[in-house]
Amino acid sequence: MTALTCAQARPLVQAYVDGELDTAASLALERHLARCEACRAEHGTLRRLRAAVGAGLTAEPAPAALRRAIGRRLRAERERARPWRLRTRALVAVPAAILVAAAALALAPIAYERLAPGGAEKIVYHVNETTDPATALRNIANHVQSAPGLKAVVVAHNNGIDFLLAGARDKDGEPFAVRVAALKSQGVDFRVCGNTLARREIDPRRVIPAAKLVPSGVAEIGRLQAKEGYAYMRL
Amino acid sequence: MGRDGKCERFERLIVPHLDAAYDLARWLVRDPAVAQEAVQEAYLRAYRFFDSFHGGDGRAWVLAIVRNACFTALDREPPRATFEAFDEECHADTPNGLPPPEEVAMAREAQALVRDAVAGLPEEFREAIVLRELHGLSYKEIAAVTDAPIGTVMSRLARGRTALARRLGAPERKK
Structure with missing residues (x-):
């Protein structure tokens, strides 16, 4: 390896002090530091700074009251989330379409085997203004969980795209982007209708980066079913 | 599950x-x-x-x-990950003249000084410094926590440290 110049060495000093350089780069930098007083001084300053900051910052353990409060809230959450104990009010509040979708999800394995024999399950979820995005995302997460290898595409159009715009939050103030990113990391694709953006005069840059644009949502749903063997589900 | x-x-x-x-x-x-x-x-x-x-x-x-x-x-958006280039300049002008670490470690006053200096950093530098120095997170882990590219993490650390060195180093040099 050729010797490092100061310009090459300087940006490496911090990574070296932080233990982030690989062996080869570390060796090259050490050789340079042995020769170069200015870089050596920089290295010494950074090391002293780290030591001073390390000594000055002390971690404070979480207070016992906080531990207890979290324990209480998690227990309450578990109670709340207990399956098959739906409260009547919640049941009435769930729109019929979603109940139908939930029922379809429960039956999904049988239906898909027929649609995609032997292959991966493929499904396109249709999201429009009648969809409650929080419920839809929860159903999709459950589906992904119970069907490994599932190929899923969410196509949103009309007012159904709103949860894919930057800064969108659910009624509890939780940002949708977190859940969308989590699903995307599990292979769920999000596609937004370009016609909707044009019609509603929404700047495409407002669509979160996790979602892709397609020219027409409806055409995309048709294409996925006709050309790529996707099953259709309205959420 | x-x-x-x-x-x-x-x-x-x-x-x-x-x-x-x-x-x-x-x-x-x-x-x-x-x-x-x-x-x-x-x-x-x-x-x-x-x-x-x-x-x-x-x-x-x-x-x-x-x-x-x-x-x-805090009712605020988290700091955005800007794709800033790794800034070499901020490495070049780290002030010298910090006291040796053992003296700093022993002096309560100095501890308070460090805490104040860190608390006074802009938040994107502060969180990078705290995650690195207090919790020992790697660049990659800090990048994951703060949703920023590793280059941005490095740049924030470097700039945070330059600011800290200025705040902590300056009084020493005057003596």
Whole structure:
């Protein structure tokens, strides 16, 4: 390896002090530091700074009251989330379409085997203004969980795209982007209708980066079913 | 995954990072009561979204949620990851003249000085410094927590350190 110049060495000093350089780069930098007083001084300053900051910052353990409060809230959450104990009010509040979708999800394995024999399950979820995005995302997460290898595409159009715009939050103030990113990391694709953006005069840059644009949502749903063997589900 | 399995995994993988979570929150919101509230919210959120955690680094995963909860508590958007180039200039002008570490470590006053200096940093530098120096996170882990590219993490650390060195070094040099 050729010797490092100061310009090459300087940006490496911090990574070296932080233990982030690989062996080869570390060796090259050490050789340079042995020769170069200015870089050596920089290295010494950074090391002293780290030591001073390390000594000055002390971690404070979480207070016992906080531990207890979290324990209480998690227990309450578990109670709340207990399956098959739906409260009547919640049941009435769930729109019929979603109940139908939930029922379809429960039956999904049988239906898909027929649609995609032997292959991966493929499904396109249709999201429009009648969809409650929080419920839809929860159903999709459950589906992904119970069907490994599932190929899923969410196509949103009309007012159904709103949860894919930057800064969108659910009624509890939780940002949708977190859940969308989590699903995307599990292979769920999000596609937004370009016609909707044009019609509603929404700047495409407002669509979160996790979602892709397609020219027409409806055409995309048709294409996925006709050309790529996707099953259709309205959420 | 059954409910009991989920509880057990959550207790095992996420709850142990509560100290780090509280500490990060304290540094970000700078108010112990607000920090506690933010951490409670974050843990509840983490539990709800725990199905989306697929192993790996539980600490980075939950700290990212804590960080978001802190910015929610502050009613602000988290600092954006700007794709700034790695800034060599800020490496070049780190002031010299820091006292030797052992003296700093012993002096309570100096500790307070460091704490104040860190607390006074702009938040994107502050969180990078706290995650690195107090919790020993790697660049990659800091990038995951703060949702920023590694180059941005390096640049924030470098600029944060330059600012700290200026604040901590300057009084020493005057003596």
